Amino acid sequence: MDNEQSFIQRAQKGDHDAFAALVDEHQRYIYNLALRVLKDEDEALDLTQETFVRAWAALPNFRGQSQFRTWLYRIVTNLCYNRLPNLRRSLADLGDDVIAEIPETDLTFDNPARGFESRELRSHLHTAIENLDENYRLLISLRYQNELSYEEIANMLNLPLGTVKTGLFRAKEQLRHALETYQEASWIIH
Amino acid sequence: MDNPLTPDQQNVVIEDALYTYPMAPMPRTVTSGVMARIQTIPAPRPFRLTWNDFVLAFIFSVCFGAMWFSINHLPPLVVAQIRKESILLYQHLLVNIRWLIPTLSFGLAAFLSALTIPYLRRELLK
Numbered sequence: 001m002d003n004e005q006s007f008i009q010r011a012q013k014g015d016h017d018a019f020a021a022l023v024d025e026h027q028r029y030i031y032n033l034a035l036r037v038l039k040d041e042d043e044a045l046d047l048t049q050e051t052f053v054r055a056w057a058a059l060p061n062f063r064g065q066s067q068f069r070t071w072l073y074r075i076v077t078n079l080c081y082n083r084l085p086n087l088r089r090s091l092a093d094l095g096d097d098v099i100a101e102i103p104e105t106d107l108t109f110d111n112p113a114r115g116f117e118s119r120e121l122r123s124h125l126h127t128a129i130e131n132l133d134e135n136y137r138l139l140i141s142l143r144y145q146n147e148l149s150y151e152e153i154a155n156m157l158n159l160p161l162g163t164v165k166t167g168l169f170r171a172k173e174q175l176r177h178a179l180e181t182y183q184e185a186s187w188i189i190h
Numbered sequence: 191m192d193n194p195l196t197p198d199q200q201n202v203v204i205e206d207a208l209y210t211y212p213m214a215p216m217p218r219t220v221t222s223g224v225m226a227r228i229q230t231i232p233a234p235r236p237f238r239l240t241w242n243d244f245v246l247a248f249i250f251s252v253c254f255g256a257m258w259f260s261i262n263h264l265p266p267l268v269v270a271q272i273r274k275e276s277i278l279l280y281q282h283l284l285v286n287i288r289w290l291i292p293t294l295s296f297g298l299a300a301f302l303s304a305l306t307i308p309y310l311r312r313e314l315l316k
Contacts, residue, residue, distance in 0.1 A: 027219065122206065126212070144211060175204045175208075176204060179200055
């Protein structure tokens with residue numbers, strides 16, 4: 001992290017090599033977030049490049065109040081909003097009426113995924129994640145791939161905390177429905 | 191899949207899938223593309239106050255202070271004289287140079303429009 005701080009400071013002074021190191025370090029995460037939302041490799045690559053170009057121009061304004069990567073996520077999300085005009089509205093329309101607290105599941109406790117054909121289940125659920133709406137894919141990617149807290153996501157997307165929790169709750173409900181459908185289909189086959 | 195999963199087990203399976211959702215490999219690096227594009231952008235300059243800004247701010251403050259002090263300490267006779275002269279000048283402008291204000295307005299509008307020509311040309315030639 002200290003190393004990253006020094007790269008950021010050098011890049012803020014106009015050092016291209018330091019900025020190239022930052023691009024190398026973060027591009028995979030930015031690309032993945034763009035890819036999850038846009039579902040198009042070329043567009044995701046294009047957006048990743050655009051994100052870093054904008055980051056370079058805005059680098060003097062980066063004060064280190066958030067992590068550098070979170071700051072980049074904010075830029076890429078804004079670019080996604082431009083590409084998908086309905087995304088911002090669909091996030092805001094989630095509301096915050098479903099649940100106040102989402103209990104975190106302890107994955108180490110009696111993980112049935114290991115006992116129940118875990119590979120197929122996972123694969124089926126990964127497909128289900130890809131088929132979720134773009135607003136849910138964005139929230140899931142930020143929460144689980146990029147491991148941001150609910151507060152960080154809410155702050156980054158400029159949404160109420162309850163909306164973020166509601167969005168993730170609904171996304172999981174859709175995955176639960178996909179899981180139940182899969183189970184029913186398995187019964188019929190067996 | 192002999193037994194249906196309980197809601198708790200479903201939660202675990204879903205969380206497991208969410209946490210193991212794989213990162214996609216990048217088809218190619220974007221570093222060279224980014225670096226090529228930022229070569230054309232001037233190096234970012236952080237916002238900093240320089241000594242010049244402080245000196246200019248000091249001069250402006252002194253000027254405004256001196257003006258305010260002078261206006262408040264002028265003899266009443268001089269103030270009345272200035273007021274009379276400014277009213278006369280205003281009347282003179284109204285009567286004799288009526289064309290000045292519209293001319294200045296149109297001139298300014300034409301000047302500002304002309305400033306956009308290089309940008310519009312660049313956009314058209316893209």
